[in-house]
Amino acid sequence: MRRRNESKELSLYKPLITFIAYEDESPTSYLLRLAEANSYNSASWLIRTESGGYKGGLLNYNKTFQLLVNFPWTGFHYLEKIKELCSLPTNNLVNNGLRYCPLCLRENRYYRMIWQLKSSFACLKHKVWLIDSCPQCGEIIQSKTNLYCPCKNGHLVSKNQAITEEIPRELYLLQQYLLSGYLSKPESTYSLLANKAKITLQERIELFLFLIKWPHSVPKLEGRSYSKHYKIKELKPLLEELASILLSKGLGFWRFLYKLNQFDKTNQSVVKYKPVFVKFYRDFYNQFNTPQYRIFREIIEKFISCYWQWQITKRNVFYNEKFADNYNWIPIKQATQEYSISPTLLKKAIKEKLVISSISKKENRIFTLVHAESIKMQLHKLRNIVNFTEAQQRLGLTKKQFSQIIGSNHFPEAKRPGYDFIKWQFSKESIEHYLRCLFKNKTPIQEEAVTIAEAMKVVGGSVRPALPKLLESIKEGFISVTIQRDNYKNIKSLRVSREQLKQWIVDNDDMKDYLTIPQVAKLLNINQEIAYQLVNIGLITCQLDNNSKKRFVSETFLELFTKEYVFLSEIAKAIRITSRTLITYLAKKEIYPIDHLSDKKLRLKVFSRESLKEIIILKDIV
Ligand SMILES: [Zn+2]
Numbered sequence: 001m002r003r004r005n006e007s008k009e010l011s012l013y014k015p016l017i018t019f020i021a022y023e024d025e026s027p028t029s030y031l032l033r034l035a036e037a038n039s040y041n042s043a044s045w046l047i048r049t050e051s052g053g054y055k056g057g058l059l060n061y062n063k064t065f066q067l068l069v070n071f072p073w074t075g076f077h078y079l080e081k082i083k084e085l086c087s088l089p090t091n092n093l094v095n096n097g098l099r100y101c102p103l104c105l106r107e108n109r110y111y112r113m114i115w116q117l118k119s120s121f122a123c124l125k126h127k128v129w130l131i132d133s134c135p136q137c138g139e140i141i142q143s144k145t146n147l148y149c150p151c152k153n154g155h156l157v158s159k160n161q162a163i164t165e166e167i168p169r170e171l172y173l174l175q176q177y178l179l180s181g182y183l184s185k186p187e188s189t190y191s192l193l194a195n196k197a198k199i200t201l202q203e204r205i206e207l208f209l210f211l212i213k214w215p216h217s218v219p220k221l222e223g224r225s226y227s228k229h230y231k232i233k234e235l236k237p238l239l240e241e242l243a244s245i246l247l248s249k250g251l252g253f254w255r256f257l258y259k260l261n262q263f264d265k266t267n268q269s270v271v272k273y274k275p276v277f278v279k280f281y282r283d284f285y286n287q288f289n290t291p292q293y294r295i296f297r298e299i300i301e302k303f304i305s306c307y308w309q310w311q312i313t314k315r316n317v318f319y320n321e322k323f324a325d326n327y328n329w330i331p332i333k334q335a336t337q338e339y340s341i342s343p344t345l346l347k348k349a350i351k352e353k354l355v356i357s358s359i360s361k362k363e364n365r366i367f368t369l370v371h372a373e374s375i376k377m378q379l380h381k382l383r384n385i386v387n388f389t390e391a392q393q394r395l396g397l398t399k400k401q402f403s404q405i406i407g408s409n410h411f412p413e414a415k416r417p418g419y420d421f422i423k424w425q426f427s428k429e430s431i432e433h434y435l436r437c438l439f440k441n442k443t444p445i446q447e448e449a450v451t452i453a454e455a456m457k458v459v460g461g462s463v464r465p466a467l468p469k470l471l472e473s474i475k476e477g478f479i480s481v482t483i484q485r486d487n488y489k490n491i492k493s494l495r496v497s498r499e500q501l502k503q504w505i506v507d508n509d510d511m512k513d514y515l516t517i518p519q520v521a522k523l524l525n526i527n528q529e530i531a532y533q534l535v536n537i538g539l540i541t542c543q544l545d546n547n548s549k550k551r552f553v554s555e556t557f558l559e560l561f562t563k564e565y566v567f568l569s570e571i572a573k574a575i576r577i578t579s580r581t582l583i584t585y586l587a588k589k590e591i592y593p594i595d596h597l598s599d600k601k602l603r604l605k606v607f608s609r610e611s612l613k614e615i616i617i618l619k620d621i622v
């Protein structure tokens with residue numbers, strides 16, 4: 001508390017010579033330049049407290065900015081970008097050193113704020129490495145001393161200007177991404193971090209600091225070692241790896257994970273039961289748990305599944321119960337309790353590889369462990385799955401009715417029972433969506449309204465398949481519905497107008513030209529058995545209705561039959577002789593019924609009209 005008050009009390013002394021800051025200048029650079037321009041020996045001479053002169057050292061970037069922003073003659077009050085950079089967490093900034101581009105410095109004698117980010121290592125304008133240590137003696141350059149003679153040993157900055165080193169293209173792109181969050185084409189298309197993934201500057205710095213520390217800082221893993229200050233010289237070998245992680249579509253990250261895993265295998269005595277790889281992904285999940293980093297997590301999950309399978313088959317010494325308990329691998333029973341999902345669902349998810357599992361052996365018993373982190377990731381998906389009965393009950397349908405609407409493909413995205421799925425799977429979302437579509441056209445109905453079940457009775461067999469077609473018409477608003485106030489809030493709650501329903505039946509009765517076989521028998525004046533026989537041997541063409549599984553005959557085909565064929569009894573009756581006499585008469589003329597050569601005799605003798613054409617006595621009949 002005292003400290004905050006202290007810095008509030010600080011103010012700036014306005015010297016004789018003033019000027020406004022460069023738009024990307026660091027506040028410290030400005031303060032030092034101001035002191036220099038006025039021939040002050042120290043920049044702290046410019047700062048004063050309420051009680052008088054300021055005796056402290058140079059303030060950090062944010063405090064310096066807070067001081068300068070109050071004085072419009074410095075120009076800092078409108079430098080929004082500088083404000084953003086200065087308010088980054090302290091461990092995102094290089095506080096005890098100074099980074100700069102020697103070529104930029106030669107053009108304009110001031111230090112840019114952007115160079116002081118821990119993720120800054122190159123100048124994008126000149127495509128050279130930044131400098132942070134004296135090229136003459138190797139001493140780290142301090143920001144708190146003289147701007148142009150920052151080396152403790154008194155080596156001048158101007159001497160360093162000749163020493164520049166070009167930066168490789170990969171690292172140029174990496175720097176571009178880290179600073180701007182943007183990659184130009186074609187690099188963006190190959191990158192793990194697409195431009196559309198909004199990652200803020202601070203998040204990018206933190207990702208940088210996180211990824212850069214593996215695996216070399218392993219012995220110090222317990223501490224928050226990533227706030228360690230890296231010299232540019234130390235960064236150089238690490239950046240190539242980082243570029244391959246961020247600029248390639250997954251392969252670089254995969255290789256990186258592989259390297260961590262290899263590190264564990266070669267350093268078993270050091271890492272024991274705390275492998276670097278596990279530490280890495282657990283830390284990653286803790287720190288980078290927002291959607292932008294999903295792609296990283298997916299690769300980690302994939303890698304874990306490969307890695308663990310490998311572990312088990314090779315009987316790696318790492319793998320034992322203690323390890324499994326400690327690191328996210330839990331038995332199925334525990335998983336179902338912890339995440340309240342059913343064992344059947346979890347087993348299904350394992351089968352589908354939605355969650356990662358591993359088989360373990362304990363006292364000659366084999367059992368399955370699941371990776372808790374992967375369940376957590378898939379929880380939404382898992383909870384969204386409902387089975388046939390759950391879906392059917394939610395909709396308020398009977399099993400038969402639900403089968404009908406599935407049969408009419410009302411849930412095309414549902415997973416059908418196949419050899420790898422035992423049962424139907426529906427998504428809760430699609431079931432709710434289906435109901436919403438049915439309910440969306442509700443309107444008050446004045447006349448008599450009936451339930452869907454009652455409507456089915458009214459429809460009878462005239463529209464097929466009745467229920468799917470009716471629901472489809474409701475969804476499309478062709479038939480209006482009202483909602484009965486009840487507890488179901490499903491299809492049972494729907495009511496349709498009886499009048500509208502009747503009209504709908506007329507409009508949709510596409511079976512009105514079709515005859516059932518008993519109807520055919522009646523029309524032909526034969527008994528039903530014979531009608532079925534004629535249909536069975538194909539003399540009368542029929543169609544199978546998939547929903548009712550009944551056969552229907554169109555009027556056209558019935559007409560065709562009567563045009564081509566004639567019954568013996570019919571002709572005999574017409575010319576008033578017995579059937580027996582007629583058949584003998586025709587046989588003498590070598591005219592036989594159509595089943596003459598067939599093993600299957602028809603119960604009723606049928607002649608083709610064509611064959612009877614020459615018979616004079618039948619002239620008027622056929
Ligand atoms: Zn430069």
Ligand SMILES: [Zn+2]
Binds near residue numbers: 152
């Ligand atoms: Zn030096």
